[in-house]
Amino acid sequence: MNCRSITLLFAAIVSMITVTDLAARNVKIDTDNSSIIINAENGKKLSHLYYGSKISETDAANITQALGKGNLAYPDYGMITLPETAIAMIQPDGNMTLDLVVDNVSSRKENGANITTFTLKDTYYPIIVTVNYRTWQGENVMETWTEIKNNGKKNVTLTRFASGHLPIRGGDVWLTHFYGNAKNEARMESSPLEHGLKVIKNRSGVRNSRYAHSEVLLSLDGKPAEDKGRVIGAALEYNGNYKVKIDTDQSNNHYFFSGINEEDSQYILTPGETFITPPLALAWSSNGTGEISRNFHKWARKHKLANGERERKILLNSWEGVYFKVNEKEMANMMKNIADMGGELFVMDDGWFGTKYPRNNGSAGLGDWVVDTKKLPNGINGLIKEAKKNGIDFGIWIEPEMTNTKSELYEKHPEYIIKPANREPVTGRGNTQLVLDLANPKVQDIVYTVVDTLLTKYPEIDYIKWDANMDILNHGSQYLTKDNQSHLYIEYEKGLRKVLDRIRSKYPDVTIQACSAGGGRVNYGFLPWFDEYWVSDNTDALQRIYLQWGISQFFPAIGMSSHISASPNHQTHRIIPIKYRTDVAMSGRLGMEIQPDNMTDKEKEQTKKAIDEYKSIRPIVQFGDLYRLLSPYDDKGVASLMYVNDSKDKAVFYWWKTRTFANDMLPRVLMAGLDPDKNYTIRELNRIDIKPLSFEGKTYSGKFLMENGLEIPQNHKVAKQNETDWSSRVLLLEVNN
Ligand code: GLA
Numbered sequence: 001m002n003c004r005s006i007t008l009l010f011a012a013i014v015s016m017i018t019v020t021d022l023a024a025r026n027v028k029i030d031t032d033n034s035s036i037i038i039n040a041e042n043g044k045k046l047s048h049l050y051y052g053s054k055i056s057e058t059d060a061a062n063i064t065q066a067l068g069k070g071n072l073a074y075p076d077y078g079m080i081t082l083p084e085t086a087i088a089m090i091q092p093d094g095n096m097t098l099d100l101v102v103d104n105v106s107s108r109k110e111n112g113a114n115i116t117t118f119t120l121k122d123t124y125y126p127i128i129v130t131v132n133y134r135t136w137q138g139e140n141v142m143e144t145w146t147e148i149k150n151n152g153k154k155n156v157t158l159t160r161f162a163s164g165h166l167p168i169r170g171g172d173v174w175l176t177h178f179y180g181n182a183k184n185e186a187r188m189e190s191s192p193l194e195h196g197l198k199v200i201k202n203r204s205g206v207r208n209s210r211y212a213h214s215e216v217l218l219s220l221d222g223k224p225a226e227d228k229g230r231v232i233g234a235a236l237e238y239n240g241n242y243k244v245k246i247d248t249d250q251s252n253n254h255y256f257f258s259g260i261n262e263e264d265s266q267y268i269l270t271p272g273e274t275f276i277t278p279p280l281a282l283a284w285s286s287n288g289t290g291e292i293s294r295n296f297h298k299w300a301r302k303h304k305l306a307n308g309e310r311e312r313k314i315l316l317n318s319w320e321g322v323y324f325k326v327n328e329k330e331m332a333n334m335m336k337n338i339a340d341m342g343g344e345l346f347v348m349d350d351g352w353f354g355t356k357y358p359r360n361n362g363s364a365g366l367g368d369w370v371v372d373t374k375k376l377p378n379g380i381n382g383l384i385k386e387a388k389k390n391g392i393d394f395g396i397w398i399e400p401e402m403t404n405t406k407s408e409l410y411e412k413h414p415e416y417i418i419k420p421a422n423r424e425p426v427t428g429r430g431n432t433q434l435v436l437d438l439a440n441p442k443v444q445d446i447v448y449t450v451v452d453t454l455l456t457k458y459p460e461i462d463y464i465k466w467d468a469n470m471d472i473l474n475h476g477s478q479y480l481t482k483d484n485q486s487h488l489y490i491e492y493e494k495g496l497r498k499v500l501d502r503i504r505s506k507y508p509d510v511t512i513q514a515c516s517a518g519g520g521r522v523n524y525g526f527l528p529w530f531d532e533y534w535v536s537d538n539t540d541a542l543q544r545i546y547l548q549w550g551i552s553q554f555f556p557a558i559g560m561s562s563h564i565s566a567s568p569n570h571q572t573h574r575i576i577p578i579k580y581r582t583d584v585a586m587s588g589r590l591g592m593e594i595q596p597d598n599m600t601d602k603e604k605e606q607t608k609k610a611i612d613e614y615k616s617i618r619p620i621v622q623f624g625d626l627y628r629l630l631s632p633y634d635d636k637g638v639a640s641l642m643y644v645n646d647s648k649d650k651a652v653f654y655w656w657k658t659r660t661f662a663n664d665m666l667p668r669v670l671m672a673g674l675d676p677d678k679n680y681t682i683r684e685l686n687r688i689d690i691k692p693l694s695f696e697g698k699t700y701s702g703k704f705l706m707e708n709g710l711e712i713p714q715n716h717k718v719a720k721q722n723e724t725d726w727s728s729r730v731l732l733l734e735v736n737n
Helices: 003-017 019-024 057-061 063-067 289-304 328-340 379-389 408-412 441-457 482-506 541-551 578-585 601-623 702-708
Strands: 026-030 034-039 047-053 087-090 100-110 113-122 127-136 141-150 156-169 174-181 184-192 196-201 215-219 231-236 242-248 253-260 267-269 274-276 280-285 315-317 345-348 393-398 402-404 433-435 461-466 511-514 532-534 560-565 589-593 625-630 638-644 650-657 679-685 699-701 728-735
Touching: 026 057, 026 113, 026 127, 047 063, 047 156, 047 280, 057 063, 087 141, 100 127, 127 289, 141 156, 141 289, 156 231, 156 280, 174 196, 184 541, 215 253, 215 289, 231 242, 231 253, 231 289, 267 482, 280 289, 289 625, 315 328, 328 345, 328 379, 328 601, 345 461, 379 393, 393 441, 402 408, 441 461, 441 482, 541 560, 541 578, 560 578, 578 589, 578 601, 578 650, 578 728, 589 601, 601 638, 601 650, 601 679, 601 728, 679 702, 699 702
Parallel strands: 315 345, 315 589, 345 393, 393 461, 461 511, 511 532, 532 560, 560 589
Antiparallel strands: 026 034, 034 047, 087 156, 100 113, 113 127, 127 141, 141 274, 141 280, 156 253, 156 267, 174 184, 174 215, 196 242, 215 231, 231 280, 242 253, 402 433, 625 638, 638 650, 650 728, 679 699, 679 728
16 A cells, blocks of 8 residues: 555545535536546645546535545645655755645636635645636636745745646556657657656756647547547646656556756745746546647637737748848848738848847847848838838847847846856857846846837837747856855746736737747747747748647647748758648748748749638638647648638638658548538639649538548649649638528
C-alpha cells in the first residue's frame, strides 16, 4: 500500500463517521460539457473526486461509492513524503513540511466566468493557499491556479508551486505532446504513459514553445482519435519556464502536474506577499481530440486572444523577400505588389534601424530603435505615405527585449543586460545578442518606451511583429539582490507582462504578432496581448501542414500566420508550385513572405485570384469550427481538414497530397461537422485545372458528404508543360436557400 492509499484510507475512516456531512461538502463545478468534483471538508485535506463529462446530481451524490475516495487535489510536501507533490516550501525555522487543510469555500462571478475558491491553511504555520477554479461555461474550459500567501513575519522559501494537479485513473492513457526546434516546431508525438516520471519542460526564460510546448493531450481510451474517446486537454498559460510532469507509480493513477518550472527558481515569499501561479486551462471531451481543439479555439477567440473576434488582414512581410536589405525603393515596390494582388497590409521586417550601429545583419543595432536614414531617407513617415498611396496599412518589426554588444544602448547601459556578476555575458545571435533584464523596472520603461515612441510618433502603424530571438543563456540579474537571484526567470516574465499591459492599455487596436525566431512564443500566456503567432520560420508548404497540424490542436486558425513563400523554399529548398503553397497558406491567417519581383506574371495573377477568394472564406476559416479529417502523421498520402461556420451553412474543405507515388491508393476523405440535413453546393477555389471537377456546382447533403466524402482526383488536369507532382484542393461548401 503506497502513501497515497494510506492517506485515503485514513480519510475513508473519517468519512464513515460523517458520511452526510462529507457528501454535503462535495463541491461540483460544471461547464456545459464537464464537471469537476472536489471534496472540501473543514480541517481535512482537499480531495479530488472526479473530472469528466458533466455529471448529474444523482450520479454526483454517490460518486465516492462508485469511484472511491479520490486523491489529494493539491498535494503538499512533507507529512507524506513519497509521492510527487504540487507545493513545497521551507519555513523560516527550516521546517520543510506543509500540512494544508480546508478552511473555507467560496464562489464569485468575474468577467462572465464563475470562480470557486478553496482556501487552505497550514495546521501550524501562517501560510494560506487558495486553490481556484474558473469556469467558462459555453466554451467548456476550466482554469485552475493557486495563490500562496505568507501571513507570517519572516520570509519563507517556495521550492515547488504547481498551477494545477489532476489524478488520472490508469488504463490505457496516452500522452500527446509537442516538441521541436527552430524551423521544425510543434511536432506531435503520442505514446502510452508507462511507469515512471514523464517530464516536459522549458528553461529558455524567453521563448517557451521553441523546443517543447506546455500544452498536452491526455487520451484516456487508448490511442488518440479525432472523433472518439475521452480526452483531457491541458494548457499552462505562462510566458516563462514551465514544467509538466506525469508520475505513473505503482498505484491506479497517473499524477499530472503543470506549472512554473521551479528548478533554479526558488521563490522567497516575504511577509504579507502572495505568490500567484499562472492558470492551467483544462478542457474535457468525450468525443476525441477534435472537440478539445474546438473548445480551446472558441475560448481563445472569445476570451484570450487579443482582438479575437476581429478579422485579420492579408499581408506581405518583407523578411524572406529582402532579409536585411531593406531600402525605400524596395519597400515601395513590395507595397505596390501586395496592393496589386489584393493584400491589405505590408510589414517591414528586420533591418530598418540603427545609425551608429546599422542593422545590416544579426549582429548589431538591437536597442537603437532609430531609423537608418541611409536605407530609408524619408523615414517611417515616407513608408506610411507610400502605404497609403497604395491603399494598404503599414506594419513594422521590433525586438524590444534585446540588445547587441554593438549598440548604443549597451554602450551606455551595460547594467541593463542579463548576466551573472563577475562574469562576461554569454551572447546569442550574431555572437553579440543579449537579453535585457526585464526584472529591472528601468528596463521595463525602456522596452515600453520603444513601442510607445514608435506608436505615438507614427500613429498609423497598424501592426507590430514583436520578435524575441534569444534564450536567457546565463543566469544572473544585475538588478536583483544577491538573495533574489533565483527570481530571475519569474521576474523577467512578470516584467514582460507589466510592459505588455501598459502597451495594450494604451494601444488596444494595434495588431501585434508574437514571433520568437519562428514559433517560440505560441502559448496561452502570450495570447492576451498578441493578435497572432508566427508558428515557424519554416515556410515550406509541405512541412507547414505538419507544423500547423500541431499548432491547431490548441490554437485557432485566426492567429496562425501562414505565408506563401518562394520556391525553391528557403529553408528546405523544396520546389513547390504556387497553387499548393497558396492552398496551404489559405488554411490559416493568409499572408505572403516572398519577393514579388521573383514571381511570374501568371503566379501573381493566380495569387491575386486566390487572395480575392480567401476574402470570401476568411470568416469561415478565422471564426469557424475546425474539423481535422486526415492527419499528415497517419502517412496515408493525403492530409485534410475543414472549417465549418457556426450556422453550418458554409464550410471550406482542404485536401493536400503529401506524397507522390504512381497508382497510389489514396483514401477518400470523409467530411465532418456539417449539418446532415442541409444541402451543400460545392465550388472549387484557387482552381488551376482546365476542366472543372466532376462535382463542381453539384449539391449534396451533409449526411452524404460525411458518410462518403468526394472522390478527389490525384492530379491536376493542366496543360502538359504545367504538370507537376503536387496536388491540392480547396472546396467551398455553401447551402443555397
Ligand atoms: C526571426 C524571425 C524572422 C525574422 C528575423 C529577423 O528569426 O523569426 O521571421 O523576423 O528574426 O531578424
